[in-house]
Amino acid sequence: MVAYTEVSTENLSDLYDVILDKVSHAQYIAIDCEFTGHLRDLITNMEHRYDGMAQVVRSHTILSVGLTTITADRKFDNFEFLLNNQTPYQSNAANLKFLAENGFDFNRHYSVGIPFRPGPFSATSQATAAVKSNGSSNTLNKNKNTLKGKLAAHQRQKLIAEKQERQIRELWFDIFNLLRTKNIPLIVHNGLLDLMYIYQCFITSLPAKLSGFVADMVEAFPGGIYDTKYIANHVSYEQTTFLAYLYHKYSRTGFKVQVQQALVPTRNSHDSTTDDNIRSNKRQRTDTSDDNKKVKVDVCNSFAARGWCADGQACERSHDINRILDRDQKVDTITMKSPTPSTTTIPTTPSEQGQQSASSLPQKSNSGPKKEHSSHYDAYMTGYTFCYMTTQYQGDALQNEMNKLNIMKLDVPLRITKSNYAKPTLQWNMAQQHLQNRLKR
Numbered sequence: 001m002v003a004y005t006e007v008s009t010e011n012l013s014d015l016y017d018v019i020l021d022k023v024s025h026a027q028y029i030a031i032d033c034e035f036t037g038h039l040r041d042l043i044t045n046m047e048h049r050y051d052g053m054a055q056v057v058r059s060h061t062i063l064s065v066g067l068t069t070i071t072a073d074r075k076f077d078n079f080e081f082l083l084n085n086q087t088p089y090q091s092n093a094a095n096l097k098f099l100a101e102n103g104f105d106f107n108r109h110y111s112v113g114i115p116f117r118p119g120p121f122s123a124t125s126q127a128t129a130a131v132k133s134n135g136s137s138n139t140l141n142k143n144k145n146t147l148k149g150k151l152a153a154h155q156r157q158k159l160i161a162e163k164q165e166r167q168i169r170e171l172w173f174d175i176f177n178l179l180r181t182k183n184i185p186l187i188v189h190n191g192l193l194d195l196m197y198i199y200q201c202f203i204t205s206l207p208a209k210l211s212g213f214v215a216d217m218v219e220a221f222p223g224g225i226y227d228t229k230y231i232a233n234h235v236s237y238e239q240t241t242f243l244a245y246l247y248h249k250y251s252r253t254g255f256k257v258q259v260q261q262a263l264v265p266t267r268n269s270h271d272s273t274t275d276d277n278i279r280s281n282k283r284q285r286t287d288t289s290d291d292n293k294k295v296k297v298d299v300c301n302s303f304a305a306r307g308w309c310a311d312g313q314a315c316e317r318s319h320d321i322n323r324i325l326d327r328d329q330k331v332d333t334i335t336m337k338s339p340t341p342s343t344t345t346i347p348t349t350p351s352e353q354g355q356q357s358a359s360s361l362p363q364k365s366n367s368g369p370k371k372e373h374s375s376h377y378d379a380y381m382t383g384y385t386f387c388y389m390t391t392q393y394q395g396d397a398l399q400n401e402m403n404k405l406n407i408m409k410l411d412v413p414l415r416i417t418k419s420n421y422a423k424p425t426l427q428w429n430m431a432q433q434h435l436q437n438r439l440k441r
């Protein structure tokens with residue numbers, strides 16, 4: 001696993017300025033979200049697909065956001081925001097199962113996830129309303145001391161929660177302001193849905209129409225957006241483009257980045273590290289026996305192509321990315337006859353990877369199932385993949401791919417560019433006012 005800092009109710013205030021400092025020194029920011037629902041039908045008409053996706057985003061929620069800050073000299077800081085939506089939302093059983101199988105800690109999410117409310121930001125209304133209603137109930141229960149005490153405690157809790165609700169929205173406004181004023185590009189992998197969730201949760205309500213969303217995104221992220229899945233498909237012409245596959249493929253070339261240690265080794269991050277160690281030890285043991293069995297079975301073709309398989313962990317075939325890469329790279333050497341050095345690289349062993357960079361690369365990337373879909377890990381892999389890509393293309397080659405988002409099953413990207421017929425939406429203009437007000441402070 002890779003070092004990261006968890007951001008929760010326990011440390012949000014302490015980390016606020018630290019996170020902004022990391023963002024302000026970044027050349028790139030990579031993000032990834034974990035959410036409770038996505039659009040199942042890949043409608044070919046893009047307007048209609050946006051409508052369907054927007055409906056899902058409005059009725060479901062993000063549970064966590066991974067954010068990786070990347071400096072010009074490739075220092076990576078990984079953050080994972082645990083986010084606890086305070087409004088009613090739907091969850092898709094398959095999404096939750098996927099998260100659970102990938103080690104998402106729902107207990108931790110509900111106990112220390114930062115409360116937030118998606119949609120338009122309102123700095124005062126909620127807090128004021130809460131104080132008023134609690135004030136009147138206090139007068140009603142004047143004589144009952146214990147009840148009064150309980151109510152006071154309850155009110156305190158409520159005010160703390162509301163302060164945090166405000167704080168998380170303000171933190172994201174401040175992050176967006178840094179991206180805007182410093183023209184820092186945002187890196188995503190197959191990121192349209194992630195960006196829609198980010199918009200709905202931290203900017204304002206999603207626009208009714210795709211054209212409005214695009215016009216708003218142009219203004220919201222003037223530093224530009226890169227989608228590594230689009231680049232892998234249309235620039236690198238990779239046969240397989242799911243994130244973990246690209247990450248492991250590029251890792252085999254020996255490309256290095258420096259992952260920084262977690263920022264605040266709090267009691268809880270120690271606990272989770274210990275937890276992880278225990279879990280990974282257990283896993284290593286089962287993995288070994290699993291691997292022994294799996295040597296005889298083939299890799300799962302469905303997983304090998306898409307990074308996803310309907311059977312999940314129950315699948316009888318191997319989902320081990322390094323086995324898939326071994327297979328694919330051998331195929332490459334046979335079919336291509338004159339392999340490039342990168343396709344003949346001997347697979348790195350965990351110990352070799354450990355030597356690559358003391359504080360950085362994940363140490364167990366050669367073993368079987370693990371938390372490869374945590375938002376911090378996906379954000380990290382996205383950033384790593386993009387940085388590798390920047391070493392492969394000179395000059396404007398990548399610059400030309402800015403603001404083109406991958407659209408599943410469609411050959412054309414969604415372009416985040418200004419158009420003559422679509423104007424930014426009213427709700428964006430109001431959100432922009434909040435952004436500008438925070439700049440004036």
Ligand SMILES: [Zn+2]
Pocket residue numbers: 300301302303309310311312315316317319
């Ligand atoms: Zn499978």
